[in-house]
Amino acid sequence: MQLYTLKSQVEISIEKAINFKKTIGLVPTMGSLHDGHLSLLKKAVRSCDVVWVTIFVNPTQFNNKQDLNNYPKNIKKDLKMISKISKKINVFSPEISEMYESKLETEDFDFQNLDNELEGKYRNNHFKGVGTIVNKLFNLFKPNKAFFGEKDFQQTRIIDILIKIKKFQTELIICPTIREKNGLALSSRNGLLSSENKKKAAIIYKTLIYCKENISEFSFQKIYDNCKKEINSLSDFKLEYLEIVNNESLKKEKKFNLNKSYRIFICVLVKGVRLIDNILVK
Incomplete structure (x- = not known):
């Protein structure tokens, strides 16, 4: 397992993988990993030559500052969990300034009004932030496959539209929700x-x-x-x-x-x- 913090480091590694015709899998996360995330990683490891997991709490998808500040973070624990799955997993955990160089700007996307329904109705500009960071990550990693959980089903539909808009050559893999014994979805x-x-x-x-x-x-x-x-x-x-x-x-x-x-x-x-x-x- 290798930990990267700079986009320039990732670009070198991705270029090598593409030159050797390796299948690249991407698992975007905001960290504080649980068994739901690990199930995505395990599926990625089984189906891809090279696997990347991102750990980045994306500020532009939070409409509530308190929610952003309270979002749990434990990078040491995350890295330990990842290392137990496979040595071929690479980790990208950048600072905010690495992903948003000057200021926290978001991009406008036509999500066919889906970004204003359900979660979007209660979290202003949430999916604009999601679209912005996923667009940045897909451009950086050029993944053949990207893995997301069914718990965030609306988000997967948003990303599916983004893939079509930007013409990414990425297959979206939606994995089943993992639950606690009492049925509570892992989060x-x-x-x-x-x-x-x-x-x-x-x-x-x-x-x-x-x-x-x-x-x-x-x-x-x-x-x-x-x-x-x-x-x-x-x-x-x-x-x-x-x-x-x-x-x-x-x-x-x-x-x-x-x-x-x-x-x-x-x-x-x-x-x-x-x-x-x-x-x-x-």
């Missing part, structure tokens, strides 16, 4: 929860299962009302959104149609900690 933010709230957060996945099981029985509004009442009854818990959308367009649906596939998205604030999840309904 770096889980470490900010108290042990009691982490147990109670099992309600997030239970809510998705409830929605999936009742989607053809009740109106979407009734499902929403029932779930909101249940979640908001817990101390420290607040439902930010729960939406049933078309799995292809991610547009909000109002009633069930047997011939369609749906995806249910949820966001719950637990004492200010933002937890998201989603589930597919075929």
Whole structure:
């Protein structure tokens, strides 16, 4: 395992890999790694000759300064976890000034209004920041394959559009969500929860299962009302959104149609900690 902090170092290594016709895999992360990230890395190692993982807390995708400041960081622990997977993994962990040379500017992209739905509705310019940093990383690493988790499904759709806009020769690999025993989706933010709230957060996945099981029985509004009442009854818990959308367009649906596939998205604030999840309904 090698650790790089400068783009110039990465460029030399990537040029060599391309010259030797190596398959390059990229796993972008913001660090504070967990088993979900490790599952992406393991898949990348199995399917690529050269694997890069980035550890960079991207400031432009945070609309809340406190959220940015509170985001967990533990680079020593991250490197230890990575080293146990494979020696062929390279790590890129730059300073902010390396990725944003003069000031924190974002690029405008036409994400077909998807950046204003779900997470984008509540996190102003979030996906503009995501698009900006992923664009920078794809230009730097020129990956043949990029690995992302299904937990951030809306983000994967945004990146898929970005790939088409920029004509990147990159295959987007979406890997299944890894969960705690109680169903809670693994997230770096889980470490900010108290042990009691982490147990109670099992309600997030239970809510998705409830929605999936009742989607053809009740109106979407009734499902929403029932779930909101249940979640908001817990101390420290607040439902930010729960939406049933078309799995292809991610547009909000109002009633069930047997011939369609749906995806249910949820966001719950637990004492200010933002937890998201989603589930597919075929």
